[in-house]
Each structure stands twice: as structure tokens, then as C-alpha cells.
Amino acid sequence: MADIQNMISMKGITKIFPGVVALEDVDFSLRKGEIHALMGENGAGKSTLIKVLTGVEHPDKGTIELDGKLVQVRSPQHSQELGISTVYQEINLCTNISVAENILLGYEPHRLGSIHWKKMNQLASQALHRLGIDIDVTRPLGAYSVAIQQMAAICRALEIFSAKVLILDEPTSSLDIHETQLLFDVMQKLKGEGLGIVFITHFLDQVYQVADRITVLRNGKLVGTFEAAALPRIELVANMLGRVLTELDAMAKVKSEQKESQERLVETQGLGRKNLLEPIDLALNVGEVMGVAGLLGSGRTETANLIFGVEAPDTGSLLVKGEKINRFSPLESLKHGVALCPEDRKAEGVVGDLTIRENIILALQARYGWIKFLPAQKQYEIAQKYIDLLRIVTPSPDQLVKNLSGGNQQKVILARWLATNPQVLILDEPTRGIDVGAKAEIQKLVLELAEEGKSILFISSELEEVLRISHRIVVLRDRKKAAEYAGDASDQTIMQTMAGTV
Amino acid sequence: MKKKPVLTRMRESRLFWPLVALGIIFAFDAIFEPGFFKIGILDGHLFGNLIDVINDGAPLMLVAIGMTMVIATGGIDLSVGAVIAISAALATVLINPALGNSLITNDILTKDATNTPLPIIVFVCLAAGTLCGVWNGLLVSRAKIQPMIATLVLMVAGRGIAQLITNGQIMTIYYTPYFWFGNGFIVGLPVSIFIVAIVLILVWIAARRTSWGLFVESVGTNAKATFYSGISDKNVKLLVYTLSGFCGGVAGLILSSYVHSTDANNIGLGYELDAILSVVLGGTLMSGGRFSLGASVIGALVIWAFTISMYTIGVPAAALLAGKAVLVLLVIVLYSDFARRFMNRLFERKGSQHGATD
Numbered sequence: 001m002a003d004i005q006n007m008i009s010m011k012g013i014t015k016i017f018p019g020v021v022a023l024e025d026v027d028f029s030l031r032k033g034e035i036h037a038l039m040g041e042n043g044a045g046k047s048t049l050i051k052v053l054t055g056v057e058h059p060d061k062g063t064i065e066l067d068g069k070l071v072q073v074r075s076p077q078h079s080q081e082l083g084i085s086t087v088y089q090e091i092n093l094c095t096n097i098s099v100a101e102n103i104l105l106g107y108e109p110h111r112l113g114s115i116h117w118k119k120m121n122q123l124a125s126q127a128l129h130r131l132g133i134d135i136d137v138t139r140p141l142g143a144y145s146v147a148i149q150q151m152a153a154i155c156r157a158l159e160i161f162s163a164k165v166l167i168l169d170e171p172t173s174s175l176d177i178h179e180t181q182l183l184f185d186v187m188q189k190l191k192g193e194g195l196g197i198v199f200i201t202h203f204l205d206q207v208y209q210v211a212d213r214i215t216v217l218r219n220g221k222l223v224g225t226f227e228a229a230a231l232p233r234i235e236l237v238a239n240m241l242g243r244v245l246t247e248l249d250a251m252a253k254v255k256s257e258q259k260e261s262q263e264r265l266v267e268t269q270g271l272g273r274k275n276l277l278e279p280i281d282l283a284l285n286v287g288e289v290m291g292v293a294g295l296l297g298s299g300r301t302e303t304a305n306l307i308f309g310v311e312a313p314d315t316g317s318l319l320v321k322g323e324k325i326n327r328f329s330p331l332e333s334l335k336h337g338v339a340l341c342p343e344d345r346k347a348e349g350v351v352g353d354l355t356i357r358e359n360i361i362l363a364l365q366a367r368y369g370w371i372k373f374l375p376a377q378k379q380y381e382i383a384q385k386y387i388d389l390l391r392i393v394t395p396s397p398d399q400l401v402k403n404l405s406g407g408n409q410q411k412v413i414l415a416r417w418l419a420t421n422p423q424v425l426i427l428d429e430p431t432r433g434i435d436v437g438a439k440a441e442i443q444k445l446v447l448e449l450a451e452e453g454k455s456i457l458f459i460s461s462e463l464e465e466v467l468r469i470s471h472r473i474v475v476l477r478d479r480k481k482a483a484e485y486a487g488d489a490s491d492q493t494i495m496q497t498m499a500g501t502v
Numbered sequence: 503m504k505k506k507p508v509l510t511r512m513r514e515s516r517l518f519w520p521l522v523a524l525g526i527i528f529a530f531d532a533i534f535e536p537g538f539f540k541i542g543i544l545d546g547h548l549f550g551n552l553i554d555v556i557n558d559g560a561p562l563m564l565v566a567i568g569m570t571m572v573i574a575t576g577g578i579d580l581s582v583g584a585v586i587a588i589s590a591a592l593a594t595v596l597i598n599p600a601l602g603n604s605l606i607t608n609d610i611l612t613k614d615a616t617n618t619p620l621p622i623i624v625f626v627c628l629a630a631g632t633l634c635g636v637w638n639g640l641l642v643s644r645a646k647i648q649p650m651i652a653t654l655v656l657m658v659a660g661r662g663i664a665q666l667i668t669n670g671q672i673m674t675i676y677y678t679p680y681f682w683f684g685n686g687f688i689v690g691l692p693v694s695i696f697i698v699a700i701v702l703i704l705v706w707i708a709a710r711r712t713s714w715g716l717f718v719e720s721v722g723t724n725a726k727a728t729f730y731s732g733i734s735d736k737n738v739k740l741l742v743y744t745l746s747g748f749c750g751g752v753a754g755l756i757l758s759s760y761v762h763s764t765d766a767n768n769i770g771l772g773y774e775l776d777a778i779l780s781v782v783l784g785g786t787l788m789s790g791g792r793f794s795l796g797a798s799v800i801g802a803l804v805i806w807a808f809t810i811s812m813y814t815i816g817v818p819a820a821a822l823l824a825g826k827a828v829l830v831l832l833v834i835v836l837y838s839d840f841a842r843r844f845m846n847r848l849f850e851r852k853g854s855q856h857g858a859t860d
Contacts, residue, residue: 334732353723353791365713366732373713
């Protein structure tokens with residue numbers, strides 16, 4: 001296959017950190033005009049491989065060839081000069097200056113010693129137009145959605161550094177379906193222009209939608225590089241996990257065998273708040289998993305926040321175990337046995353500088369109040385119990401939470417709420433950004449909890465997941481309840497309801 | 503569980519670096535002014551430079567205790583100096599029968615008398631400080647004003663209030679029982695250090711034996727997540743500012759007692775910045791989170807040990823601030839990530855050599 005030109009060819013890359021072999025003899029290649037998905041669980045070595053490619057880390061062994069020439073990538077700046085650009089999950093642009101400034105920052109066109117604004121805006125517009133986007137580039141970047149901000153980042157990579165290789169690290173994790181599609185269109189367009197794109201994501205659907213080839217890493221080792229069309233999805237998952245995944249199959253069975261009771265645990269009657277959520281009626285029974293589906297901005301998180309009391313509703317009423325709730329605050333909810341695992345793990349969930357133990361007992365301690373402080377021994381007991389139960393991977397309960405991987409952090413947050421022994425558990429995107437293995441574990445846990453008689457409101461942007469574990473599914477659209485379905489509804493029906501095309 | 507070697511545990515203790523700083527200053531004294539450590543007995547109590555460090559440093563230690571908790575929530579309290587002035591002004595006005603209105607005669611200044619009973623004076627000082635703290639706390643937690651701005655209000659206004667109280671005059675007092683707080687001795691040691699010890703122990707118990715300390719650290723690390731966990735971040739903040747105000751009130755009492763007077767313009771001047779420096783010396787991050795009360799108190803001691811040392815070796819008062827600037831610079835460099843990494847590498851290498859030879 002001499003006609004296929006490898007733009008990048010990494011061979012035998014080995015990177016050893018103190019005590020850990022992050023990468024061991026990994027080969028990776030990227031062709032011209034290719035979208036190459038890089039897959040693996042958290043800790044598989046994806047980020048390290050990208051860091052080696054972009055000069056953040058230097059490999060201990062191995063070679064990197066760019067267009068057939070041996071190169072040493074010295075630093076991130078150097079990699080950009082070589083034409084390798086990265087767009088990160090958290091976009092590192094400035095939201096308070098204009099789109100045009102962001103794109104051309106440091107490379108502004110000048111006239112008579114000052115910035116030629118007109119030309120600058122023109123250049124930026126043209127650059128974005130090339131990606132099929134026409135917006136007012138003089139407005140601040142923050143005025144646009146995350147998707148547009150990403151486009152601006154891509155644009156900057158293309159314009160300023162004339163990137164030949166684009167690395168997209170989890171670009172879709174905060175995009176909704178339409179925005180993702182927009183990004184994919186741009187990716188296809190760039191691919192047509194001969195760019196090589198490395199695409200990192202946790203979403204299997206998306207990989208199959210755009211990727212030409214898939215490279216799978218596991219525990220720092222290369223599992224293999226496959227043509228996407230020739231790799232069945234189940235094999236991909238098996239490759240990533242290194243085991244045949246029967247847990248997911250078993251789960252569907254658990255759900256169907258389950259008998260629901262008709263005892264009401266939570267009921268909302270026209271619960272709503274102006275500019276946040278239209279009045280909504282929900283009823284959650286004992287031992288039930290209610291899935292909430294909807295696009296980004298459809299009111300999923302708002303529903304969770306209203307029920308949990310993060311925001312106080314201004315209409316309607318909320319009943320927990322038949323009792324009407326009059327005061328709304330997380331503490332009140334906690335006392336009534338309602339818990340919320342919030343959507344934004346980093347901002348609303350983990351307290352990074354505290355230890356796992358402290359994070360786990362936080363909500364329980366909040367319920368006990370200021371004076372009744374849990375003795376240290378009791379704290380360790382509780383922490384250890386949940387570390388074992390949820391299989392949190394850590395050397396000790398005194399580890400700082402910020403040092404844990406995303407999946408383990410999520411488990412710590414779950415543990416914080418489980419420790420309060422809630423009757424109702426609201427899970428807002430509990431599996432976002434965590435690897436397949438941890439995802440399956442959390443889904444399994446949700447079903448086990450339901451079996452114990454707890455009610456769970458399960459919010460997720462992954463429809464597949466909602467369908468798999470929910471007994472009933474509520475679909476939200478435009479901050480309203482659009483419809484309610486039984487758990488065996490087809491994904492087609494639900495997607496149409498979400499999109500409003502029924 | 504395997505215990506870490508003593509040296510490593512010592513180095514990881516929060517008290518390690520502040521103690522090193524204190525040690526360096528004392529080592530300096532030992533070389534240049536060997537008489538520095540001499541402690542004598544006069545009238546049945548101890549005296550000497552070390553006693554001065556403790557007695558003069560007591561108000562700063564108190565303020566640093568309150569400031570530690572404020573900074574641990576990610577806030578700052580710039581008003582403590584002004585709170586000291588208010589508390590001191592109230593005390594002197596309550597004692598001095600002239601009440602600052604009529605002309606002060608020599609007679610009043612030399613009469614060992616008070617206009618108000620001592621317990622009421624003490625109560626008013628502490629209550630005034632606490633109220634100032636509540637005010638700051640409400641501005642920060644309820645009105646959601648940035649801590650620096652919110653406390654700046656009282657920093658500026660507080661000295662004005664204190665001047666109103668004293669009618670713009672330097673109030674001198676002569677009431678021996680009141681002097682006890684700043685000048686008295688119990689079993690040979692200054693009274694002020696006992697007051698510091700009591701406040702420190704009470705705050706430490708509140709912080710480490712109730713869930714308050716955990717909540718403070720949690721709020722300082724991630725206030726939103728703390729709120730989502732069912733903790734009232736507002737009340738946590740209200741309480742730390744209240745405590746800081748209370749500490750300022752106590753400090754004002756001791757300071758005015760020590761100097762037998764209140765100059766509303768000068769008493770406690772710059773204490774807020776010294777307190778912040780003490781907390782930073784103690785290793786609590788300005789961004790909030792983990793804190794150590796003991797380390798902050800040692801931080802305050804470092805500042806006063808430095809000041810007294812400078813005086814002892816004869817550095818003129820005018821040059822003192824410049825000397826302090828050097829201290830601050832050293833501390834900042836020592837605490838920087840760069841220096842930390844350097845030290846860690848140094849220690850690790852040594853550690854591994856030990857391992858090889860053992």
C-alpha cells in the first residue's frame with residue numbers, strides 16, 4: 001500500500017513515569033485525509049500518546065516520523081510549528097474578547113502600527129466561512145455556544161499554524177446532537193481537504209459515524225489498529241476492556257425481571273419556575289428507575305435542580321412520600337431522603353483538595369449538622385465500606401480526590417450520596433466522560449439500588465443507556481415534558497419525540 | 503499500615519516550614535546578638551526579648567487565628583486593623599470619664615479611675631468586634647460582595663467610626679486593672695499569651711472537634727459542590743467573618759491596654775496585612791481550602807521575632823519595613839512551586855541514598 005501516505009508514523013513509543021509504564025512499544029500512524037479514532041479506557045495511555053505527539057512529554061524510546069522525515073517534537077509550540085494542532089475538551093480561548101481576536105491572537109494584521117480591525121474581521125470571517133460557519137466575528141466568543149467556540153479553536157489551528165494534523169480531544173462531550181453533527185460536517189470537510197484528524201471520544205456511536213480507522217490502547221499497550229468498517233462494535237468494546245462484556249447483556253435481564261410497586265415516592269404537580277422549567281408532572285414509584293431523555297437545554301438538569309431544591313420552584317408542589325415540601329434547599333431534600341448527583345462533576349461534585357474520606361462523609365455530615373461530628377474511626381469505616389462497594393481504585397481513603405480518575409471521582413460522589421441512605425436518587429449524567437468499564441458498573445449499581453426499593457431519576461444524554469436501564473422514560477423538550485413512555489419503547493420513537501418530529 | 507520515617511513526617515507537617523523560618527531567625531540572633539535569648543526575672547515575672555516577642559505578638563496571633571479561618575474559605579478580611587481601632591476606642595472612652603468631649607485635664611489623666619465597670623468594658627469590646635464581623639459576614643455571604651471589597655468598606659469606615667468615638671483625640675487612660683490585659687503576668691508569663699492560648703484552643707476545638715473545620719475547608723475548595731452537598735456555605739462564611747471580628751475585638755482590648763491609650767488613626771495599623779502574611783507563612787493557601795491554626799500562630803511569631811530581632815541588633819525603626827520586605831520576599835520564593843519542587847527533589851534523593859545504605 002505504497003500509495004497511502006502516512007503523515008505521521010510513530011513507532012515503538014515507550015514512556016515510563018516513576019512507577020508506571022504509561023506507554024509500552026506503541027505504534028500509531030495517521031494517513032492523509034483520514035479520521036482516526038483513538039480509543040481506550042481511562043488510563044489506557046491515550047492522553048500520554050497525544051502528549052508525546054504534541055511535545056508535552058518526551059518519549060523514552062521510539063521514533064516519530066512526519067511526512068517520512070524523522071522528527072523530535074520538542075515542545076507544544078514546536079509541534080504547532082510542525083503543523084500538529086490540538087483542540088482540547090476544555091477550550092483554552094478567551095471568552096471575553098471577540099471571535100476574530102481569538103482566532104488571530106498574536107498574529108493580527110497591522111496597518112500603520114495599529115491593528116487593522118477591518119481586515120482582521122474579514123480574515124476571521126473567511127476562515128470560519130471555510131468551515132461553513134457564518135457568524136458575527138466581532139461579538140465576544142463567550143456569546144456563542146461551546147460548539148462555535150470549538151470551531152474558533154479549530155479555525156485558529158488551521159489559519160495561524162496551517163495545521164496538517166488536527167487532534168480533537170473529547171470534542172463532543174459538551175455538545176448536543178445538532179452541534180455534534182455540525183462538528184462532524186466540519187471534520188468531513190477538512191478530511192476532504194487532506195487533513196489528518198485524530199479523534200478521541202468515549203462515544204461509540206460517534207466513532208462509527210465518522211472514523212475511518214480505530215486504534216485501541218489498553219493499559220499502555222497497543223491492542224491494534226482496525227478499519228472501522230471491519231470492526232463490530234461488540235469487538236471494539238471487548239478490545240477496550242480486554243474481556244468479553246457479558247455484564248451489559250445480563251443487565252437487560254435484571255431489568256425485565258423486575259417487578260415495580262405502585263407506591264408513590266416522589267410526585268411533582270405542576271412544579272416549575274419561570275425561565276427555567278415549564279410546570280411539570282412527574283411521579284416516581286418505589287423501586288423504579290425513571291429515565292429522563294432530552295437534548296441539551298431541554299430542561300433535564302433544571303428538573304433535577306428543582307426537585308433537589310438547588311433552585312426554588314415558583315409554581316406547583318412537590319410531594320415526597322406524600323408529604324408536601326415547603327422549604328427548598330439541598331439540606332431539606334437531604335433530610336427527606338432525596339439526593340442529587342449533579343451534572344457538572346468538577347464544579348458541583350468533587351471537592352478536590354479534600355480526601356476521599358472527607359468527600360464521602362460530606363453530605364452525611366451535613367445532615368448530622370455542625371455539632372455532631374462523626375468520629376474519625378466511623379469516617380474511615382464509612383469511606384472504606386463505599387470504596388469496597390463501588391470498587392473505587394485508590395491506595396487509601398486519605399488520597400486527595402483530585403488525584404483520582406474521572407470514573408473514580410464519580411464513584412466518590414455517588415458514595416457521598418449513598419452514605420446518606422437516600423430513598424430517592426437523582427443522577428444527572430452519572431456516566432459522562434468515564435470509561436466503558438466504570439459506566440457498566442454504575443449502571444449495574446443503579447439497577448441494584450432500584451431492586452433494594454430506592455427510586456432513581458436517571459438523566460443521561462446517551463439514549464442507549466437510558467433505554468437499557470429505565471422502567472419508564474420521560475422525554476423533555478424545550479423545557480417541557482413532551483411525553484412519557486414505558487421502558488421498552490423503541491429508540492426511534494424517543495428520538496423523534498426529543499427532536500419534536502412526532 | 504507502614505509508618506513513614508520521622509524525618510518525612512516532620513517535613514510533611516504543616517508546622518515544619520513556619521518553624522524552620524522561626525529557627526532561621528533565632529539562629530541569626532544567636533550569631534549576631536547572643537544576648538538575645540537572655541531571660542531574667544524582675545518583680546517575680548520573666549522578662550527578656552523572647553517574652554517581648556510573645557507579648558507584643560499576642561494581638562497579631564489573635565488576628566491571625568481569625569484570618570486563617572477567613573482565608574480558608576477563600577475569603578479575606580481587610581478590616582481587622584479598623585476593628586482593633588473601634589474596640590480600643592470604645593474601651594478607652596468607656597474608661598476615661600472625659601468621654602472625649604470636654605477638655606482633658608491633667609487631673610483626669612492621672613486619676614486611677616474608670617467611668618464603667620471592667621466587665622462591661624470587656625463585653626463591649628468583644629461585642630463590638632463581633633458585630634463588625636457579622637457585618638462583614640453578611641456583606642460577603644448574603645449580599646454576595648467579593649470579600650476584598652466587602653471588608654474594604656469597614657477597613658476605611660472603621661477608622662472613621664473609631665475617630666468619631668474618640669472625638670478625634672488621642673485618648674489616654676489611667677486605670678490599673680485594665681492595664682493587666684496587656685501588661686500583667688500570670689505565673690511569670692504575660693497575660694496576653696494566656697488569652698491567645700484560650701482563643702486558639704477554643705477555635706481549634708470548634709474547627710477540629712465539630713464539623714465546622716471540614717465545612718470551611720470544603721467551602722474554600724469548592725463552594726458550589728459544598729452547597730450541593732447540603733451544607734449552607736452562607737452560614738459557614740458568616741461564621742468565619744464573625745470570628746475574625748471577634749478576634750479583632752480581643753486584639754484591640756490588649757493593644758489599648760498595652761499602650762495605655764488609643765490613637766484611632768494608628769492603633770492596629772497594618773494589622774490586616776501582617777495577619778495575612780502570618781497565615782501565608784503558615785502555609786494556608788490564599789485560594790482557600792486546607793488550613794492550620796497552629797502554623798498561622800507560628801507565622802505571627804515569626805513576624806514579631808523578626809521585628810524584635812531587628813530592634814535588638816540596632817536596625818533603626820525607619821529601616822524596619824525594608825527589612826520586612828526582604829523577609830516577605832524570601833518567604834514567597836521559599837513557598838513557590840519552584841522552590842518546593844527543588845526541595846522535594848533534594849530530599850527524595852537523600853531519602854533514596856538512605857534507603858541504599860540501610
